[in-house]
Amino acid sequence: MKFSSKVRYGTRALLELALRWGEGPVPLKDIARRQQIPLPYLEHLICPLVQAGIVKSARGTRGGVMLLKPPGEIILSEVIDLLEGPGNAAEYGDKALECRDYSAAYDVWDEVTEQVNRVFESITLQSLVERQQLKSRVG
């Protein structure tokens, strides 16, 4: 129930890309500056996103990074899975399996996880962008 800064930074990076959707490649340096993410760290964050095919990268002089899908089609749970690795929630040890005779909370955590994931699945980059724009317009 705690988000790693990997996820937080990564989401911010993606949010930046979502805001610039359609502009073509955005250099990592750019993202790093605007979202205050250490460049070398950002590089590591982007990597799995590129490999997963959610982001496309282009090297060279006018290279950079851009979303492959429109922001409305990228859901938060997907992003979290990619950045946090698989098994994003309860992973009870192996011992737990032994005491099935009596009561235990195994599947209970599955249930909780499932409900939380439903929340993540209902949030898209697009919705984050909109919410963000709403807030910045007020402030």
Next chain:
Amino acid sequence: MKFSSKVRYGTRALLELALRWGEGPVPLKDIARRQQIPLPYLEHLICPLVQAGIVKSARGTRGGVMLLKPPGEIILSEVIDLLEGPGNAAEYGDKALECRDYSAAYDVWDEVTEQVNRVFESITLQSLVERQQLKSRVG
């Protein structure tokens, strides 16, 4: 978005207590055996729960530990907060505050956190017990 084993173990311990609601003090040794939690570890888990007044402890020969409130009145978010310490979700660094001029994902994580917390607030120990009994009756 990952649950520490502190939270998982702790919830299992509380679930055990919920199942035994009304039986009087349950020894830690008992809980540890039934829920496969290392006893010395469990002791540390129980501590904050006792201090928070959600659990009552009794020492001595027939001592043990018991819930103070009925399981239906103990919500998951409460348990998580107690076991995980405050700030159960996104805690973006201080640097983030500096780049408010352009876009950023600060409040976005607040939003996500809020939604997740709503889920935790809707789950009580009682509901976990019921779900658990349902599953074990089938299996």
Next chain:
DNA sequence: ACATTGTTGACCAAACTGGTCAACAACGAG
């Protein structure tokens, strides 16, 4: 007085986090 049980704090190895550095690979412009 004694065994039982909870409380507390010190301690520890291992994993994870957040982050840096440096070498390398591909691409565009001149």
Next chain:
DNA sequence: CTCGTTGTTGACCAGTTTGGTCAACAATGT
């Protein structure tokens, strides 16, 4: 071609957290 730009990769590292143990102590019932 070659040079600078930009992404890719992997090694590395200090600090924190996690998961867990041990031992001393405090309270309670018998």
